[in-house]
Amino acid sequence: MxxxxxxxxxxxxxxxxxxxxxxxxxxxxxxxxxxxxxxxxxxxxxxxxxxxxxxxxxxxxxxxxxxxxxxRGLRAHAAGKTMELDFPALDDWGNYGLxxxxxxxxxxxxxxxxxxxxxxxxxxxxxxxxxxxxxxxxxxxxxxxxxxxxxxxxxxxxxxxxxxxxxxxxxxxxxSYPMGLAIRQYFTSPMQSSGWFEAYLDVRVGADSLPAYGWVFPVGDGTVNAGVGLLSTYGQWKSVNLNELQRDFVAQLPAEWDINQRTVCSKPRAGRLxxxxxxxxxxxxxxxxxxxxxxxxxxxxxxxxxxxxxxxxxxxxxxxxxxxxxxxxxxxxxxxxxxxxxxPYYRLGRRFVKLIGYPWLMEKLVSIGMNSKSVMSFAFTMLANLEDSKATTYEQRGLKALKLLAELKPQRGSK
Ligand SMILES: Cc1cc2nc3c(=O)[nH]c(=O)nc-3n(C[C@H](O)[C@H](O)[C@H](O)COP(=O)(O)OP(=O)(O)OC[C@H]3O[C@@H](n4cnc5c(N)ncnc54)[C@H](O)[C@@H]3O)c2cc1C
Missing domain, CATH: 3.50.50.60 (FAD/NAD(P)-binding domain)
Structure with missing residues (x-):
């Protein structure tokens, strides 16, 4: 040394x-x-x-x-529907993920x-x-x-x-800031090279729609990374058992994806965000x-x-x-x-995740979004923080406007 x-x-x-x-x-x-x-x-x-x-x-x-x-983007699943959202074509960011x-x-x-x-x-x-x-x-x-x-x-x-x-x-x-908790596992699956980040927005505990999402990401080596993440803005987050949440999430995936206890190839591992x-x-x-x-x-x-x-x-x-x-x-x-x-973006983000901590609001927003590709396209740009310095699309104008709004009345205790 x-x-x-x-x-x-x-x-x-x-x-x-x-x-x-x-x-x-x-x-x-x-x-x-x-x-x-x-x-x-x-x-x-x-x-x-x-x-x-x-x-x-x-x-x-x-x-x-x-x-x-x-x-190439996000494939959102919720309310019995599936919607494909390509990463936007922007000057400041490429249009693919890895x-x-x-x-x-x-x-x-x-x-x-x-x-x-x-x-x-x-x-x-x-x-x-x-x-x-x-x-x-x-x-x-x-x-x-x-x-x-x-x-x-x-x-x-x-x-x-x-x-x-x-x-x-x-x-x-x-x-006083929000925190995330998430868990993941690897499985062998025919989805190993699907070309999409699969995101399940309907994660529930009992009747409550959680500020959470489940994911299946294609690793390309015969496996997928599947997991679920939850925000501490949900009032009862401390009582949520992450292992059970993961089990329930995996159980709702399409049978043809073959993601189950037979194809699992790693122990579940959880962490804080x-x-x-x-x-x-x-x-x-x-x-x-x-x-x-x-x-x-x-x-x-x-x-x-x-x-x-x-x-x-x-x-x-x-x-x-x-x-x-x-x-x-x-x-x-x-x-x-x-x-x-x-x-400004993180202030907006903290307010947004506080709101979706209310199960009824989370459920409403997901249902509105899954009925409108324009709404989901805006949400995708906003949630991934893909602001572009030049583009003037409605997604970009919406994101800039929301950031300005979040600036107007700073959250208590935020600096
Ligand atoms: C379940 C889960 C899923 C996630 N999924 C994603 C995702 O898909 N995409 C994404 O962008 N982010 C994701 N994240 C978040 C992402 O993992 C972290 O934000 C990222 O790893 C942060 O990088 P870092 O370098 O700050 O810290 P880390 O990646 O945690 O690296 C810290 C390093 O410091 C070392 N270290 C710690 N203490 C000491 C010490 N005292 N002395 C010497 N070394 C030390 C550790 O061994 C480690 O290698 C996820 C997080 C979790 C928990």
Whole structure:
């Protein structure tokens, strides 16, 4: 382990890998401490929207992407109907998504950062921060049973929803923000290359229509990733048994998809989704938080990989500015930039998921949507946060108008 680096990064998932990629490609010495040994499983739906595809392209991974399983959009199922919604053709975003198991995806992106010069230590768990006069100036990590210390000009916490290290920096999730819970499994299925993100919007517990959706994503290797996610805005979310929810969801899938206990090829794995910018502020003296560690999952659709890449890139820019160009060592500009880019949308998202926490409203909205392709097309653009700087379609005008409305009367307690 080196004794001193420019930037030490806790975690080699999407946000840590993206930050490492951008910082090392700008010539800074970077150490990534990753507690697991890659390739490793990560509980996820493995779905990459056009946002994530763009982030991967920007890191120079197009050649790899060309070999992954492509999807053209969302196939929504609810109220006894099915509706196909292609990703919109926009200037700012491509019109396709991808599916790549995290076991492979995270290895590929982290190796790419290593190729730029980042040093990655696997099996290295960061245990505590090292402060110097109140400024984070390094960390201690456990490796092969020994505790080692590294000094760093800046530290990035990209540890995901593990939160152990982030809490030592006096940063924790604001419990008034919505949170997601989700569970997934792999199955062999003839849907393994369906070309669509299948989304079931009618997830119920008893008579209640939940703020939730079930998914079946085609992995392209003979398997699908099938799971279900639920929001904490549902009043009784704590009493929902995720394993039962998953069992009920799988049981309602079409028999010809052959997704059942006979074709299952992994145990169900569940995780928490920290959403809407719920860990605040995402910076402090000498450190930045990125991805899930900053609570940056999109509350509207549970997508976190793209936001992990994006916040990793933005964090790298601010640290690069501080290291190379005498930018502010407090890194406060990072929080301001995140607020500027994501604030209005996340405020809208938090309000939206609060509303759909009412079962009667969720049911009504799904039934209205499934009767109108225009409504669903707008909802798809909004939920995936695919705002375009130039397009003037009704979906784009609607999304921009809703963001403005959400700005007019800030939610209590939101910043
Ligand atoms: C069931 C489920 C389904 C999901 N489906 C999707 C989906 O289809 N699409 C999507 O975009 N998002 C999805 N998400 C969200 C997505 O998984 C996360 O938003 C994303 O992984 C965040 O990336 P990250 O780099 O911030 O954190 P992580 O991916 O969690 O990476 C953190 C890394 O840090 C390491 N680490 C943790 N603590 C330490 C420590 N102390 N020392 C060293 N290393 C440490 C971990 O081992 C890990 O490798 C899903 C989440 C769940 C739970």
């Amino acid at each position: 080196p004794t001193e680096v420019d930037v030490a990064i806790v975690g080699g998932g999407p946000s840590g890998a993206a930050a490492a990629h951008y910082l090392s490609s700008r010539g800074h010495s970077v150490l990534v401490c990753e507690k697991k040994t890659f390739p490793r499983e990560k509980t996820c739906g493995d779905g990459l929207t056009p946002r994530a595809v763009k982030a991967l392209q920007e890191m120079g991974l197009q050649k790899e992407l060309d070999t992954w399983e492509r999807v 599916v790549k198991p995290r076991k492979d995806l995270d290895s590929i992106v982290l190796s790419h950062a290593e190729a730029q010069g980042a040093k990655v230590l696997f099996g290295t768990q960061v245990t505590e921060p090292v402060f110097d006069k109140g400024v984070l100036s390094g960390l201690k990590a456990k490796r092969d049973g020994d505790i080692e210390e590294v000094r760093a000009h800046f530290v990035i916490s990209a540890e995901g929803s593990a939160t152990k290290f982030t809490r030592t920096l006096a940063r924790d999730r604001d419990p 920290f959403m809407g910018g719920s860990v605040r502020p995402p910076h402090g003296p000498g450190f930045l938080l990125t991805g899930d560690a900053a609570g940056f999952i999109n509350p509207c659709n549970g997508e976190g990989i793209a936001y992990a890449y994006e916040t990793g890139r933005i964090a790298a820019q601010h640290i690069d500015d501080a290291l190379s160009h005498g930018g502010s060592p407090t890194l406060a500009g990072y929080a301001d930039e995140l607020k500027g880019i994501y604030g």
